[in-house]
Amino acid sequence: MPKPRFKLVMKVQYFSLVFPSLLLFTVGLILPMILGVYYSLTSWDGYTKDFPFIGLGNFAKMLADPHTLDAWWFTIRFAFWNTLIQNLLALFFAVILDTGVKAKTFYRTVLFLPCLIAPIVAGFIWQHMYFDVLPGFNALLGTKVNFGLFGKSSTVLLGLLIVNNWQFVGYWMLIYLAALQSIPRELYESAFVDGASFRIQFLKITIPMLAPAFTICIVGITVGSLRVYDLLVSATTGGPGRASTSIIYHIYNTALNARQYGYGSALSISLIIVLLVIAVVQLGVLRRREVQL
Amino acid sequence: MKRFRFMVLGLGIALALTAFSAGGQTIRILDGQSTTDAGIEKIIDAALAAKYPNIKLDWEIVTWGTDLNAKVQQYIQSGLPDIIVGKGQDLATYSSRKILAPITGKPYLKNVLADAVKSATFNGTTYGVEFNALYQGVYYNRKIFKDNNLSIPKTQAELQALIRKLNSVGITPFATHFLDLWSIGNITMQFAINDIFSKNPGWANEFRAGKINYATSPEARVIYNYNKLLYDNTWKDETFSLEQTKADARLVQGKAAMKVSGSWSIQNFLDVDPDFDFGVFPFPNQAGNAKLIFEPNITFMKSATTKYSDAVDKVFDVITSDKDAAQKIYDLTKTAPLIKGVTPSYKNPSQKDIDAYAAKGQLVDANTGNLQLVWGGFQDENAKDIAAWLQGSETLDQALKAADSRRAVSKP
Amino acid sequence: MIGSRIHTARDRWTAFTRKLCLQIFMIVISAALLLPIFTVINFSFKTRKELYVDNPLALPHSLYLDNYISALERLNVGTTFINTFLYTTLSVFFLAVLSGAAAWAIARNRGRFYRFTYLYFLLGILIPFQALFLPIYIVGNAFHLTNTFYGIILMYVATGLSFSIFLMTSFMSQVPVELEEAAQMDGASIYRTYFRIVLPLLKPAIATLVILQAFAIWNDYLLASLFVSKSSLKTLNVLFQQLFSTTSSNYSTAMAGVMISVVPISILFVALQRYFIKGLTAGAVKG
Numbered sequence: 001m002p003k004p005r006f007k008l009v010m011k012v013q014y015f016s017l018v019f020p021s022l023l024l025f026t027v028g029l030i031l032p033m034i035l036g037v038y039y040s041l042t043s044w045d046g047y048t049k050d051f052p053f054i055g056l057g058n059f060a061k062m063l064a065d066p067h068t069l070d071a072w073w074f075t076i077r078f079a080f081w082n083t084l085i086q087n088l089l090a091l092f093f094a095v096i097l098d099t100g101v102k103a104k105t106f107y108r109t110v111l112f113l114p115c116l117i118a119p120i121v122a123g124f125i126w127q128h129m130y131f132d133v134l135p136g137f138n139a140l141l142g143t144k145v146n147f148g149l150f151g152k153s154s155t156v157l158l159g160l161l162i163v164n165n166w167q168f169v170g171y172w173m174l175i176y177l178a179a180l181q182s183i184p185r186e187l188y189e190s191a192f193v194d195g196a197s198f199r200i201q202f203l204k205i206t207i208p209m210l211a212p213a214f215t216i217c218i219v220g221i222t223v224g225s226l227r228v229y230d231l232l233v234s235a236t237t238g239g240p241g242r243a244s245t246s247i248i249y250h251i252y253n254t255a256l257n258a259r260q261y262g263y264g265s266a267l268s269i270s271l272i273i274v275l276l277v278i279a280v281v282q283l284g285v286l287r288r289r290e291v292q293l
Numbered sequence: 294m295k296r297f298r299f300m301v302l303g304l305g306i307a308l309a310l311t312a313f314s315a316g317g318q319t320i321r322i323l324d325g326q327s328t329t330d331a332g333i334e335k336i337i338d339a340a341l342a343a344k345y346p347n348i349k350l351d352w353e354i355v356t357w358g359t360d361l362n363a364k365v366q367q368y369i370q371s372g373l374p375d376i377i378v379g380k381g382q383d384l385a386t387y388s389s390r391k392i393l394a395p396i397t398g399k400p401y402l403k404n405v406l407a408d409a410v411k412s413a414t415f416n417g418t419t420y421g422v423e424f425n426a427l428y429q430g431v432y433y434n435r436k437i438f439k440d441n442n443l444s445i446p447k448t449q450a451e452l453q454a455l456i457r458k459l460n461s462v463g464i465t466p467f468a469t470h471f472l473d474l475w476s477i478g479n480i481t482m483q484f485a486i487n488d489i490f491s492k493n494p495g496w497a498n499e500f501r502a503g504k505i506n507y508a509t510s511p512e513a514r515v516i517y518n519y520n521k522l523l524y525d526n527t528w529k530d531e532t533f534s535l536e537q538t539k540a541d542a543r544l545v546q547g548k549a550a551m552k553v554s555g556s557w558s559i560q561n562f563l564d565v566d567p568d569f570d571f572g573v574f575p576f577p578n579q580a581g582n583a584k585l586i587f588e589p590n591i592t593f594m595k596s597a598t599t600k601y602s603d604a605v606d607k608v609f610d611v612i613t614s615d616k617d618a619a620q621k622i623y624d625l626t627k628t629a630p631l632i633k634g635v636t637p638s639y640k641n642p643s644q645k646d647i648d649a650y651a652a653k654g655q656l657v658d659a660n661t662g663n664l665q666l667v668w669g670g671f672q673d674e675n676a677k678d679i680a681a682w683l684q685g686s687e688t689l690d691q692a693l694k695a696a697d698s699r700r701a702v703s704k705p
Numbered sequence: 706m707i708g709s710r711i712h713t714a715r716d717r718w719t720a721f722t723r724k725l726c727l728q729i730f731m732i733v734i735s736a737a738l739l740l741p742i743f744t745v746i747n748f749s750f751k752t753r754k755e756l757y758v759d760n761p762l763a764l765p766h767s768l769y770l771d772n773y774i775s776a777l778e779r780l781n782v783g784t785t786f787i788n789t790f791l792y793t794t795l796s797v798f799f800l801a802v803l804s805g806a807a808a809w810a811i812a813r814n815r816g817r818f819y820r821f822t823y824l825y826f827l828l829g830i831l832i833p834f835q836a837l838f839l840p841i842y843i844v845g846n847a848f849h850l851t852n853t854f855y856g857i858i859l860m861y862v863a864t865g866l867s868f869s870i871f872l873m874t875s876f877m878s879q880v881p882v883e884l885e886e887a888a889q890m891d892g893a894s895i896y897r898t899y900f901r902i903v904l905p906l907l908k909p910a911i912a913t914l915v916i917l918q919a920f921a922i923w924n925d926y927l928l929a930s931l932f933v934s935k936s937s938l939k940t941l942n943v944l945f946q947q948l949f950s951t952t953s954s955n956y957s958t959a960m961a962g963v964m965i966s967v968v969p970i971s972i973l974f975v976a977l978q979r980y981f982i983k984g985l986t987a988g989a990v991k992g
Contacts (some may be wrong), residue, residue: 010895013894017807017810017895018810018811018819018822020803020806020807020808020867021870022825023823024803025863026862029829029864030835032840032841032843033840036837036840036841036843046367046843047367047369047370078822086946096727096731101724101728101731102728109782110738111738111739114741116920116967116971116974117926117963118926119926120942120945120946121945121966124949128744128761129741129744131536133474133762135842136760137762138759146357146536147534151533164515166738172909173906193728221832223831226836227833229926230925230926230927233926234946237950239474240474240680241677241713248927257359259366262844268838271836272832275832275833276831276832281903328950329954331947352752354934357948434815539757539953541757541954542754542758561954564753565754659722
């Protein structure tokens, strides 16, 4: 039984292990968040020394500002479609790779490789894919398909979804693959003996056992999509027009270019609130299903 | 494991220390570059090291179009750099904000062409060293013109006849790449310089005062319709997805005859064919007296708050007197010199046209337009509406009205 | 998964065609996925004239190496590479040290304070730093951390702590408490217990952390573009975007630049592949 003084020393030492991280984290993340809330209540332009207090004026402006609403609309659509498509594709490929198709490691690498490229570089590459390389097929095959998805506001979302999925399907697929491979074969065997078809096996055994993977992937893809910025800078610069300006891109434009730091801070705070709400809701729903299944 | 950690830490500290090299003066230079300017910093560093080895430049390079203004704004509060490098049009903006130090009468200004010094002088005070110039107008394939007996059009009627002739022999009159909205914006400004600002230098101020509207102004309609003239006489179904380099390549290959552009295309032309023979003429205006547009480009400015005024002067001295370095920069950027006695060594067949227009006094400064209507937030937004109109999703009236709605933010 | 039993020749044929279709499908998909990478490699060896004039899918006439040489030069590889490398290694180093210690302290203490601390750190996972980039930039400017060598490292560490601590705590279960208790019985201080006993056992966890964070920091653009704009401090990705953005025609050099910038992270990945996959999938396996 350690003596009381020893125990105090231990406590101090444990605390000292945690303290630097606490300090850094608070200064680096929490302090900005608190300051962000403060600035969001002012109409600060980022440069002068005065911070005129305007209460919730920025938030009111946000709700009436078509550019902000457009940015939110784009971001939400991007996140929604991405979460849906990327999850399904990742699961799809994971299932295929799990069924013992030949050259599995090769396919796994091919699917995974794109995520090593920085999104800012991926956007650059795909610009050339759409405007240069893919039209090259037209010359070869004599077709006249318009591949310039980044050139029209009606197709730019599709273009970006393709790039993002190309990059990250492999990443999430690995998670599903690991989860799939950890399902004991006996479960399948006994179901098979009981006469269950492929489909039933999938629905009744695979899906429930994948529940934790679902949680990670769905939350991960949603959060990752909501904060899209790097890709947009190089792929479309937010265009054409403002068709692909995400909320973070909009904050960047508003604060740094249009010199509205107060308004930009309000936008940031609203983004944080949305992120927290979505995270809580998603985690709540998914964790509950995990427990159920 | 431990040894590795200390190695890394040591490396980090070593690098940090080398960044703050002791001895000599280090002056901060903020450079807003276009992508074609990349690399001039190395040439300048080498030239400076040769003449004044203990002056070192601490470079901060940002993209001119999007970031320079924001950075300057920020530094006005937290401490301006000693040298600001921008484009010719920044001179008026920054001098009016009183952040530039006057350099009137400095000895190194004698190395700069008189016209360039004049263009950098406001109310008798010179604020910058203009280093090179871009020429904007209609670049044309000389071989096509010669083979088809075409002469340089000076009026719209002559241009129309030229277009008809080209269409009849199956050559696309204009090479365009409307995929790049900045090209639409640039073309429109070129039209505006010769059709609006040459007649009425205060047009933009009257616009902002509400006396002129794009929607009702006949000249605004005229310049928007020039865009349509180009669109109707180019590869319509491709221009909104064609890259700049491909459009330039087609001009060189003879698939198109003309391109409304600027000196920045020269590098691309020469990449496709180093012997390409091209010339330049101003896009004809309604009055038939269009002038070739000359745009002062890279401009060096001294900040008003610098503590190293002498060192900055020395840097300017090197830039204007080191003819080898200057020539290297002109060759790198494929631009025209504004430093006396320097001839670039790259082949520029359009130079003889430029010299001819210069000799006749038929050059107009691009700043007559660029200082009137700001690029970011106005010109680039108008380009989006023009693109929408040409593609059929807006009417011309809607595009013009949209320009009117941006009245308040049009001031540079 | 188990399919139907193979009884007859017909079943064998069905199974065979199914496998064949699957293979063909995967081959087609792989070709499509590799096309952009093929394009990068292809373009990096072409001259500008070939790029402007020839069909983009055609192979280069010869292996033109000038693009690589000019990419190395224009991307200031000497400076930007070293900068990005140092920012990444130092940030990851500090992250490993700090998060390991904090995670261990949290795992070994049941008290209310430590439970709260854990949730406090978890906040940073729900709120990615990109959402807070504006206030972070303001704070960075106010404390004169922008455009300094250690400022950006500080920020990378601060923003990476949440995920790192989360990752390390999940690996803590692999460290047997008995060893620590034995050491402490012998009179070892907390510090000695941590550094001598716990840390060596955490090697796989640290490897996972290293690769996940190195990868995130190396590929970062937003924070790097805001915090370090001086040429002497710039990172590879930021300079790449500046040089080769939309208005640039010089994409042959750019493509060579892409190849160059991908090399280090690929090497790291190949070396630590096992840990990467293990770390990614750690939470996905039920039970």
